[in-house]
Amino acid sequence: METIMIQEPDGATLDVVSTALRMNGYRIYSVADRNENILEMIRGHHPKLVLLDCWLSKTSGRQIAHWIKAHFPRLPVIAFSCDDNIAEEYRRLGFDGYLKKPFDIDVLYNLIDKHLHRRKRQISEHA
Template identity: 35%
Template sequence: MSKAKKVFVFDDNVDILDLCTIILEDAGYEIKTSSTSNNIIEQVSSYVPDIIFMDNWLPDVGGIDATKELKAHAELSHIPVIYFSANNDVKSLAEQAGADDYLSKPFDIEELEKIISKYL
């Protein structure tokens, strides 16, 4: 059996992290969550996920800056970053951040799984 794909979710909302964890573990993914995008390079390097979900409103370093940092990093820039936010301009935020795609909140389980299978 192939190794489980790894998903990293950044969100400062614990309920969202719990929800994502339940959904994704259920679907057979390995998941790591973080409520802050501080030291984003260290956080991502130590886990090396196959896909990243990035919330917009994160304390200290926001989602846009964190995504830009990842995309500027030679060894991590290939990892797809999915921007997710309840902002109605999530599409333009994702573009600003240089994210690969976006998912509006609230999202349904199907949308989440669809976007993951699109990139993995």
């Protein structure tokens, strides 16, 4: 069972995403407190993918994505965003992909599958 870490400040969105991914067989570790050390949590829980709200209040999702990529360059980091420009901006912001809110649950499943399979290919190519 693969672990996905989710940092989403909106409780309703977090519940929907967590439930949907659990129903699809993923182990979910949600980060409710934006002040937690996400790098330490990644080291401790070994997620295969991170879903991160793009516009967190104190520390930007962009800054967190760059921290993650500096320490875990192969770990896919996906942006959650209500921003209408996220399709054009996500790569510049340091994310591997994006999920525009509101979203269809099938889009979430496809996005997760796409990035987890891409990561598996990258790992096998470097083995």
